[in-house]
Structure formats: structure tokens, C-alpha cells
Amino acid sequence: MRQWDAATGSEVRRFTGHHGLGQVKCVAVSPDGAFAVSGGNDGSILVWDLTGGGSKPSTAADVSDVVAAERNQVIMTSSPPAAVVTPAAVLGAEVDRFVRPEGAVPLGIALTADGVGAVTTYGSGGRHPVLDNLIELRDLATGTVSARWNADRLPHQGAINAVAVSAAGRQFVTGGQDNRVVVRAAGTETPLCVFDEHLAGVTGVALPADGVTAVTSSQDGTLALWNLDTGTLTRSMNSGGTALLAVANDPGQGVVAATADGRVVWWDLSGTRVTFEAKAAEVPIHDAAVSADGRVVVLGADDGTLHVWDNHARRSLREIAAHSEPIRAVAISRDGQWALTGSADNTLRLWRVGSGSEASLLMGHEDDVSDVVFGADGRSAVSVGLDGRMLKWSLPVGVSP
Numbered sequence: 001m002r003q004w005d006a007a008t009g010s011e012v013r014r015f016t017g018h019h020g021l022g023q024v025k026c027v028a029v030s031p032d033g034a035f036a037v038s039g040g041n042d043g044s045i046l047v048w049d050l051t052g053g054g055s056k057p058s059t060a061a062d063v064s065d066v067v068a069a070e071r072n073q074v075i076m077t078s079s080p081p082a083a084v085v086t087p088a089a090v091l092g093a094e095v096d097r098f099v100r101p102e103g104a105v106p107l108g109i110a111l112t113a114d115g116v117g118a119v120t121t122y123g124s125g126g127r128h129p130v131l132d133n134l135i136e137l138r139d140l141a142t143g144t145v146s147a148r149w150n151a152d153r154l155p156h157q158g159a160i161n162a163v164a165v166s167a168a169g170r171q172f173v174t175g176g177q178d179n180r181v182v183v184r185a186a187g188t189e190t191p192l193c194v195f196d197e198h199l200a201g202v203t204g205v206a207l208p209a210d211g212v213t214a215v216t217s218s219q220d221g222t223l224a225l226w227n228l229d230t231g232t233l234t235r236s237m238n239s240g241g242t243a244l245l246a247v248a249n250d251p252g253q254g255v256v257a258a259t260a261d262g263r264v265v266w267w268d269l270s271g272t273r274v275t276f277e278a279k280a281a282e283v284p285i286h287d288a289a290v291s292a293d294g295r296v297v298v299l300g301a302d303d304g305t306l307h308v309w310d311n312h313a314r315r316s317l318r319e320i321a322a323h324s325e326p327i328r329a330v331a332i333s334r335d336g337q338w339a340l341t342g343s344a345d346n347t348l349r350l351w352r353v354g355s356g357s358e359a360s361l362l363m364g365h366e367d368d369v370s371d372v373v374f375g376a377d378g379r380s381a382v383s384v385g386l387d388g389r390m391l392k393w394s395l396p397v398g399v400s401p
Contacts, residue, residue, distance in 0.1 A: 001027060001038055003050060015048055104134055106384035108162045108371050112186075113169025115376025116140060120384060121174055123159025133160055135174065140375075140382065140392060147187075155182055155194045164205040164214070171228065173214045175202025181216050183228055193231035197224060204247040206255050208269070215255045215269070217244035223257055225269055237267050237274060246287045250311065251294040258285035258299055264309065276314055280307050287329050291336030296353060298339045300327030306341050308353055318356045322349055329371045333378055338395075342369030342383055350395060364391050 001015040001024055015038075027038045029050070036048045104122040111118055122134040133156035137147040156176040165172045171192070174182050181195040181202055200219035207214050213234070214226045221241045225234040243260040250256045254268040254275065262281035265274050283302035290297050290311060299307040304323035309316055325344035332339045332353070339351045348362040348369055367387035374381050381393045 001036075001048070003036075015046075105386050105388055106370060106390060107159060108174075109373055109382060109384050109390070110163045110165045110172065111373055111376060111382070112137070112165055113167060117146065118373075118382055118390070119163050119165055119172050120390060121160035121163045123161070123177070133158060133176065133178075135160060135163070138390070149184075149189075155191060156180055161201060161203055162205045162216075164207045166207050166211055167209055168211055170211075171207075173205050173207060173216075173228075175205045175216050175218075177201040179218070179220075181205070181214070181224075181226065183214070183226075183231075192228070195224070195226055195231075195233065197233050197236075198222065200243070203243075203245050204257070206247045206249045208249055208255075209251070213269075215247055215267075217247035217257050219243040219245075223247060223255065223265075223267055235269075235272055237272055239263075239265055239274065245284060248288045248290050248297075250290050250297075251292060253294065256288050256290055256297055256311070258288040260284040262301070264288065264297065264299060264307075266314070278314060280309070280316065281305065286327060289330045289332040289339075291332050292334040293336060296332060296336040298330050298332050298353070300330040300341055302326045304343065304345075306330070306339065306351065308339070308356070320351060320356045322351070322358075323347070328369055329383075331372050331374050331381070333374055335378075338374075340372050340374065340381055342372040342385075344368040346385070346387075348372060348381070348383055348393070360396055362393055364393075365389060 003012040005012050024038050024040045027036055029036045034050060036050055038046050104124055106120050107123050108121040109118055118138050118140055120136050120138060135149045136145050138145050156178055158177040160174050160176045162175040163172060169186060171183060171185055179196060179198040179200060179202065183192045185192055198218040198220055202216050202218050204217040205214060212227060212229050214228055216224050221239045221243055223237045223244060227234050239259055244257050245260055246258040248256050257265045259265060262279060262283055262285055263277050264280045266276040268275045280299055281301045285299045285301050287300040288297060294311055297309040297311045301307060304325055304327055306320040306322040306327060307316060308318045322341050323343035323345050327341050327343050329342035330339060337353055339353050340348055342348045346365045346367060349358055350360040352359055365385035365387050367385050369383055369385045372381055372383040379395050381395055382390065384390045
């Protein structure tokens, strides 16, 4: 969008903010000329400060018309926004930005058991070998790093793709592109054990509530069940040779995993075969999450679709056209009422699981969102992206833990 001087015909300034190849379909200027509002088929409404060139985004569906009313107090669109907007401001999606290690790209994140810290894993695509196997423990209130493990103290040799923290907070488990699974006790320098039975990169880690087992997914097409007390492989399950891209705890039942050929797989951990599987998409499913009560499964697909499944009936409830680019990460609130998606379109979106409607668009990353988790209070979230940023978000009031 461009602003022009009507008297001279010269360009005053240029505005950019709508994502991807989406069209800017409409624009309106406030009566006093202080701000403008644009709507596009990328699903966003952008409010622009015409005096200084700034913008703050909100959220909506495909917008076909927009009107800025008198006194800059009301914005009306033909597809009403899901978040309340005021000129040059967004309500319900405030963000704190934490500093990253220079050159490191965060790939995975998990909250500590008390919810006050986050364990983040990094990689650098081989550009910085020291940062390819970096783990940080960061205080979410202050943003300060309380512990850091790097190449000198880690058995990983390459990017660390995934991390999970035990419910008691005594251990955290990481999975790397080097095929290894590393178990570490909180506050210790030396790993408790290292598993290297996978034949390809580890893509996900889940820690069942028993506190003594871990389940990992791998690009080699297997789920592996590990005994953390004995440091041994208990059993593994093959998904049929297709790469597994994610695994999530299924409370009381085992785990749910997502595959590169669009299947969702249930495994009760007792045998060496899939308990149940279903075709959810025609494209890879990059991430999966299960609500704490075990009722709902959410899946993030490569075509930008959020799939919502009834976990007990093991059937699809709805498909949501959530993003214009692949969904890289999903999270679900404890009560199963809210879901978060993080995408290669650089945005996160908050969804009402029951209706499939969008509650808020969160914009702050400048590259793919690689992972996201709900905060312990249910009213916040933390995301990491390939732009190297860790962002902490305040979610709209009403999100329950």
C-alpha cells in the first residue's frame, strides 16, 4: 500500500505488512487523515499510522470491504475481526521478546514443571557447529538464561529438534538430528543416559505421566519406548516405513503420532504394532497435540490446515483452513477449548476448538514459527521461530489453563 501527496503526485511513503501473495483488497482512511485501514485475503486487517508509517495488525477472515468511522473509534469490515482493534494498536496479543544466542535458531521449546522457565533447543543448519547442539534454560519472567549446555557438555552432534520436561521436573529429554536421545537430570552437567538406536533424526519426544518412560518419534518411521531408570530400549513400533514427524502424550492411553504421509497413529505402548491409525490429510502432518483430558487431538498439516479430532471416537470433527503456509507447530489448552497454531507464514493463530473460529492473530516473528506452548496459567504462550526469536504472548482473557 502506498501513500501519495495529492497536490504533487509524489509518493510519501510505502507500507508493507500483508503476508505471502495475498491481495490488499480494500482500504479506508479516517476522516481526519490520521490512520488508514487495509484488508486482505491473507486474513488480516492492518491499521496504519499515516503520520509516521507504522502499523499494527489484527485478525479477520478474507476481508472484502472496510470502513473507518468518525473519530477513529470504530472499524467496520464485511468479515468482522476476531480481535478488538484500535488505531495503531492490537488488544489481546501483547508480546515480550527474549534475546537469542547470536546465530542460533530455536527449534523446540518445553516449559519447566513449575511453569516459570522454558527449555529451548537450538540448531544452526551446520553454519555454527557450536550452536548446533545448544540447550538453554531461560526464566520467562526476566528473560535471563539460568543454564546453558553446548558442544562441550552435550553428546548431541547436530541440531536438537525436540525437547520434553517430565511432570515432576526432575528430567528433560532431547531428540536430535544425529539420531540420538539424551536424558538429563535438571541441574546436572552429565547426561543420565544416551540412546542411539534410531536410524534417522529424532523429530519428537513425549514423556508419559509414569515418570519412568519416554517415547520418541523418528524420521526412520519408528516410535521408541525407553526406560529412563534402566537406560534401555523397552520396545519400538514401526509405522510402515513412513517418517514420523511428531509424537504427543495421549493421557491414559499411550501416545498419538503424526506421519509424513498424512496419517495419525495411536499406540498404547503395550505392543509392537499400531493400535489404531487413520488418514487425516493428503499432505505431511508436522505436529500433534492432545488435550489433558484426552478428548481432543489437534494436528497441523503441511497445507496450512488445522485438523481437530475426537480422540475417543477417533474421528475428524472439523478441518480449519488456518494458514496459507504449512503449520509447523500446534498446542492445545488443558481444557481442550483453545488451540494455537504456528506457521511458515510467520504468524500464530489462536482458535476456539469447539466452533473452529479464530480468536486472535499473533504477529511478531519474521520467519517460520518452529514451536509453541501454552503458558502454565493458560493465558499466555511462548513461541520460537527460525528468526531466532523467543516470544512470550499475552492471550485474550478467557483462556483457561
